[in-house]
Amino acid sequence: MASIEAPTAGNDMTTAPRPAPSPSRSTLRFLPVGVALLCVQLDFFSLGLALPSIASAFGSSVTDLQWVLSAYMLSLGAFSVPAGRVGDVIGRRAAVVVGLGLFAGASVLCALSGGVGAIVAGRLIQGVGAALILPNAFALITNDTDDAERPRALGWMIGVSGLGTALGPIVGGLLASTIGWPWVFWLNIPLAAVAALGTARVRDSRNPEAGSSLRTIDWAGVATVILGLGLLSVGIDNVPELGWFAPLSSGLIVAGVVGLVLWVLVERRATYPLIHASLLRNRAYLALLSVGTIGNMGTNVLIVTATFTLQSVRGFDPQVSGLYFLAGSTGVAIAGPIVGKLCQRWSAIRVLGATTALTAVGLSAMLVDALPLYCVAMFAAGLAGGMTFSAAQIGVQTVVPPRMSGEATSFMLMPVVALGGLGVVIVSGVIEAIGRGEPTPTGIDAVLVGYSAVLLVTGVTLLVAEHAGLFRPKGVASPSRP
Helix, strand or coil: CCCCCCCCCCCCCCCCCCCCCCHHHHHHHHHHHHHHHHHHHHHHHHHHHHHHHHHHCCCHHHHHHHHEEEEEHHHHHHHHHHHHHHHHCCCHHHHHHHHHHHHHHHHHHHHCCCCCCHHHHHHHHHHHHHHHHHHHHHHHHHHCCCCCCCCHHHHHHHHHHHHHHHHHHHHHHHHHHHHHHHHHHHHHHHHHHHHHHHHCCCCCCCCHHHHCHHHCCCHHHHHHHHHHHHHHHHHHHHHHCCCCCCCHHHHHHHHHHHHHHHHHHHHHCCCCCCCCCHHCCCHHHHHHHHHHHHHHHHEEEEEEEEEEEEEEHHCCCHHHHHHHHHHHHHHCCCCCHHHHHHHHHHCHHHHHHHHHHHHHHHHHHHCCCCCCHHHHHHHHHHHHHHHHHHHHHHHHHCCCCHHHHHHHHHHHHHHHHHHHHHHHHHHHHHHHHHHHCCCCHHHHHHHHHHHHHHHHHHHHHHHHHHHCCCCEEEECCCCCCC
């Protein structure tokens, strides 16, 4: 296997040397980028508790409402890889600003819509905007920081975006029950405007190896990856209603896999591929990608099992369940700054291995019956799960050259979104199968124990591999030990 290309500090564009900023300025200058990330998180997590109001307003079916949520994740996953390449070509700053414009415009469409169909269309456009924002926001920070500053800056911006995870359900429920569900979307407009104006002043970057114009983008690769991921996501989304072996769901899943195979074949011949082969030879990146995806599935297990436990087993209504669930989402929200600090002292891979194992401990603690202890366990599981994915996100920015940071982040989003949806389907299916069609404590406990074992083995394996030097570039000696 080829050696890992050592990351270089700072921006790859030719610029005059500049003095190192103070730590406080390092964080504050990226605050608009953090607000851009906050828009994406807040919109997604606030909409869930607004769905009953939307259903009441339009007399909609459960299937229609499911697409209000699914459309966003479908387009985000399908467009993430092309969006990263667009930022490489036109500049990450422009890509984030365009993404915020799409996000805000689609929010207006949703707020003014006269039916669920228009909201679904707006959510699809919001997903495209989010796809432009996410990888390019991380790339902007990576290319304007040095190796020492980067983990801290990234950690704090992940923390800003995490506020959307914690506050989203409360904000969505409050707005929908007081001034009306359209305000869940209207709220995005001032946030996107502030983020766009501030991001326009952040130092720009691009990848000089990606081509000089949009014409150089591998459009055949764009078409096949969007087709493959889109069909796969729709097929998975139909499984809960139709089952795995229904012709529609299984046919779409197979067609999606075929589309992704075609994408790989197209990429091998492209002059400017969406994903360079060198990225897939980087052992450290692949470890962060795979373990980060597995760790993110742990957060999905937390969400699904807590939802079943609070609503189906304990009998709380959605509003009360949302308040209790704040314990878990608060843990996720505060994880970023903690991980940023840890990654300044230890490698992101070591932090990722440790937090993956800790997520197993947190999920196992959710086996308790007493409600106060259950809330503490949710907080612990949310904190460890948030730290796991934050470590993976920060780690990706440290193990690839900064010019490839947008590409690396966008490719990381692909399995997280696609397999995240699959994980929710599988976890829900296992719980209901054990309970013979109903969510029961036995089924919930079985999932918590089973996935805790997966996370524990994964985390320990990664720590052992890191200790053995598997992820060090060839020719780099092990550090001396006392």
